[in-house]
Amino acid sequence: MSVLIGRETRLVVQGITGREGEFHSRAMQAYGTRIVAGMTPGKGGQTALDGTVPVFDTVADAVRETGANTSCIFVPAPGAPDAILEAVGAGIGTIFCITEGIPALDMVPVVEAVRQAGARLVGPNCPGATSPGRAKVGIIPDSVHREGDVGVVSRSGTLTYEAVQAMTDAGIGQSTCVGIGGDPIIGTTFLDVLQLFAADPETRALVLIGEIGGAAEEEAAAWAAEHLADIPKAAFIAGRTAPEGKRMGHAGAIISGRAGTAASKVAALEAAGFRVAGSPTELPGLLRVAGHRG
Amino acid sequence: MKIQEADAKGLLLAQGLPVPGWSVARTPAEVRSAAESILADGAGRVVIKAQVLVGGRGKAGGVKLAGSAAEAEAVASAILGMSIKGITVRKVLVAAAADIVKEYYLSAVLDRAARRILLMGSAEGGVEIEQVAAERPDAIVTIHAHPHLGLGDWQARQLAFRMGLGGHLRAAVGIARGLVRTMLAYDADLVEINPLAIIRETSADGTVVERLVCLDAKVTLDDSALPRHPELEALRDLDEEDPADAEAREAGISFIRLNGTIGCMVNGAGLAMTTMDLVKRAGGEPANFLDIGGGAKSDRVAEAMRMILSDPKVNAILVNIFGGITRGDEVARGLIDARAQQLRDVPMVVRIVGTNATEAAELLRAARFETAATLDEAAARAVAAARTAGA
Numbered sequence: 001m002s003v004l005i006g007r008e009t010r011l012v013v014q015g016i017t018g019r020e021g022e023f024h025s026r027a028m029q030a031y032g033t034r035i036v037a038g039m040t041p042g043k044g045g046q047t048a049l050d051g052t053v054p055v056f057d058t059v060a061d062a063v064r065e066t067g068a069n070t071s072c073i074f075v076p077a078p079g080a081p082d083a084i085l086e087a088v089g090a091g092i093g094t095i096f097c098i099t100e101g102i103p104a105l106d107m108v109p110v111v112e113a114v115r116q117a118g119a120r121l122v123g124p125n126c127p128g129a130t131s132p133g134r135a136k137v138g139i140i141p142d143s144v145h146r147e148g149d150v151g152v153v154s155r156s157g158t159l160t161y162e163a164v165q166a167m168t169d170a171g172i173g174q175s176t177c178v179g180i181g182g183d184p185i186i187g188t189t190f191l192d193v194l195q196l197f198a199a200d201p202e203t204r205a206l207v208l209i210g211e212i213g214g215a216a217e218e219e220a221a222a223w224a225a226e227h228l229a230d231i232p233k234a235a236f237i238a239g240r241t242a243p244e245g246k247r248m249g250h251a252g253a254i255i256s257g258r259a260g261t262a263a264s265k266v267a268a269l270e271a272a273g274f275r276v277a278g279s280p281t282e283l284p285g286l287l288r289v290a291g292h293r294g
Numbered sequence: 295m296k297i298q299e300a301d302a303k304g305l306l307l308a309q310g311l312p313v314p315g316w317s318v319a320r321t322p323a324e325v326r327s328a329a330e331s332i333l334a335d336g337a338g339r340v341v342i343k344a345q346v347l348v349g350g351r352g353k354a355g356g357v358k359l360a361g362s363a364a365e366a367e368a369v370a371s372a373i374l375g376m377s378i379k380g381i382t383v384r385k386v387l388v389a390a391a392a393d394i395v396k397e398y399y400l401s402a403v404l405d406r407a408a409r410r411i412l413l414m415g416s417a418e419g420g421v422e423i424e425q426v427a428a429e430r431p432d433a434i435v436t437i438h439a440h441p442h443l444g445l446g447d448w449q450a451r452q453l454a455f456r457m458g459l460g461g462h463l464r465a466a467v468g469i470a471r472g473l474v475r476t477m478l479a480y481d482a483d484l485v486e487i488n489p490l491a492i493i494r495e496t497s498a499d500g501t502v503v504e505r506l507v508c509l510d511a512k513v514t515l516d517d518s519a520l521p522r523h524p525e526l527e528a529l530r531d532l533d534e535e536d537p538a539d540a541e542a543r544e545a546g547i548s549f550i551r552l553n554g555t556i557g558c559m560v561n562g563a564g565l566a567m568t569t570m571d572l573v574k575r576a577g578g579e580p581a582n583f584l585d586i587g588g589g590a591k592s593d594r595v596a597e598a599m600r601m602i603l604s605d606p607k608v609n610a611i612l613v614n615i616f617g618g619i620t621r622g623d624e625v626a627r628g629l630i631d632a633r634a635q636q637l638r639d640v641p642m643v644v645r646i647v648g649t650n651a652t653e654a655a656e657l658l659r660a661a662r663f664e665t666a667a668t669l670d671e672a673a674a675r676a677v678a679a680a681r682t683a684g685a
Contacts, residue, residue: 020619077518078522100588101518102518103481103516103518103519103522104404104481104483104516104518104519105404105411105477105478105481105516105519106519107409108404108409108410108411108441109441109442111409111441112409112441112442113442127618139618139619140618141617141618141648141649143648144648154564155564156562156563156564156565157562157564157565157588157618158560158561158562158564158565158616158618159562159564159565159567159568160564161616161618161648162565162568162616162669165616165647182563182564184404184406184483185404185406185409209564211563211564211567212567214406214407215406215407216406216407219407236568238564238565238567238568238571239567239571240571240574241552241567241570241571241573241574241580242567242570242583243550243552246550246583247517248548248550248563248566248567248583249548249562249563249564249566249567249583249585250563250564252406253563253564253567262571278575279568279572279575279669279670280568280669281668281669281670
């Protein structure tokens with residue numbers, strides 16, 4: 001099994017005819033993800049990806065005609081909140097929003113609508129998720145992965161690739177890698193993903209990759225201490241050298257006063273039984289020390 | 295984006311909040327004439343406040359009272375040009391000094407964990423709220439606005455009563471709702487009034503009235519929303535901005551100058567922070583945070599290199615690229631172009647993996663760049679190069 005995505009994923013790509021949408025849809029399809037539909041208003045009736053994927057005007061049409069159950073959004077920031085709401089309205093259960101640069105206050109009513117509908121939103125401003133050997137939704141490069149039993153959750157993009165590549169190079173594979181995104185308001189938190197991993201029998205170890213800003217790592221650590229006490233856990237936190245009061249690229253990566261520091265996150269994770277790496281390359285070694293065999 | 299107190303007050307006023315009048319002056323003479331007209335209007339004293347985008351102005355001596363126009367001019371001479379946390383004061387706000395009965399704190403902020411707008415109030419105003427939160431958390435009243443319905447009147451009333459503002463209920467409710475309205479109108483992450491104050495005023499007929507007003511204002515705007523508020527771009531304080539920040543913004547690069555000697559060029563914010571952390575861990579000091587963004591082409595790489603080298607402290611450069619959307623060969627071409635154009639040469643260690651890394655390696659080898667296979671190795675070699683250069 002895997003979390004969020006898997007062989008049962010039937011994907012509709014919102015914005016499939018755009019440059020980014022088409023490029024990454026090809027990569028997802030090549031990886032084996034079942035892309036059952038594309039959606040671009042006004043292009044209904046056309047096809048994408050060399051005639052292999054029908055394009056619909058609305059997500060509702062795509063769901064009705066193809067049974068799509070998961071959406072991946074590449075729509076530019078001004079239209080992305082609306083794209084999420086359209087997916088929710090069409091009954092899509094799992095929505096990945098890759099789009100970067102959505103104003104934070106736009107997301108407040110959107111995440112509430114997602115919650116009320118009982119759907120799940122991953123992102124925005126996230127790289128998506130990959131379940132090695134099964135499916136990928138989003139933009140994580142295929143080459144970093146290897147099939148295995150470590151669940152990876154991260155707020156970052158390229159840092160995740162770096163960490164996962166280090167694991168793969170050391171022979172440690174992944175059950176699912178989930179990038180939750182670096183924005184202040186996101187649909188799925190570290191805690192949510194840890195809960196999913198806890199319920200997944202094929203995930204037998206965890207890697208959490210966090211960064212400065214907010215308190216989501218601390219919240220997840222407290223839950224893991226109680227519910228994930230007996231599985232190997234390792235973590236890495238970026239931003240130990242970040243100055244206070246500056247936004248470090250990600251809209252959410254900012255230390256405000258005493259809150260959101262790397263030190264606070266490292267301390268919370270260590271107290272919860274995570275082995276915290278000083279460099280992403282140390283993660284595989286720490287997993288082994290923590291008792292991971294695989 | 296942070297904006298100055300005077301500009302923040304302008305936004306509050308535009309949203310109908312009660313903000314006593316003020317003016318902005320850049321010279322002691324301007325302060326003098328502003329003070330003259332305020333005193334002529336009947337104020338007993340004026341307050342002169344440094345306009346800088348850092349906290350702790352009062353402690354640093356950047357906020358002073360004056361009883362006459364001459365004194366105001368003298369006080370302004372001391373404040374203008376002074377340095378507060380490294381920022382030179384170039385302008386001051388001048389206003390009538392309020393006769394304060396009691397100070398409160400009220401703010402609206404984006405609560406990441408709850409994913410809602412959070413109102414925070416306290417009867418302990420005029421002091422740092424972080425300090426109140428740490429020492430007496432029960433002195434802070436909080437309430438979340440509904441994500442679809444906003445802040446209800448009943449919520450604003452509850453907040454006002456719990457803050458002890460029952461005597462000024464209508465005004466307090468109006469201000470609380472006004473903070474949320476301001477946040478939504480301008481896409482602010484934070485709207486903070488500290489102090490919100492009951493002040494005593496003598497009206498024209500000689501009667502004394504008490505009024506609840508916003509004596510200070512702090513607003514930070516969501517950078518992601520600025521494209522849809524072009525008028526707010528004018529509030530960006532270019533005096534306080536590092537010129538490199540403006541260049542970076544134009545080029546689509548995320549750049550923050552730091553104090554070290556090792557320039558860093560990375561793709562991705564998390565990886566850029568990690569690269570800085572590993573430089574520090576290897577015994578060096580990063581000179582900057584720099585994220586070239588996803589899918590950077592060679593021209594953006596060349597621009598990033600120019601920005602790094604514009605810092606004279608930089609004596610070594612570490613380039614760390616994990617190609618995904620970004621293609622390694624594009625970055626390599628940008629580095630080669632940049633080196634051909636740059637005015638000074640510093641040792642550079644390049645590590646490119648991921649998409650088109652093989653092509654990148656060939657280009658870099660042909661151009662005789664020093665390369666590294668892992669990030670740890672790259673950091674160690676950049677630190678060693680910086681030491682040699684600095685010796």
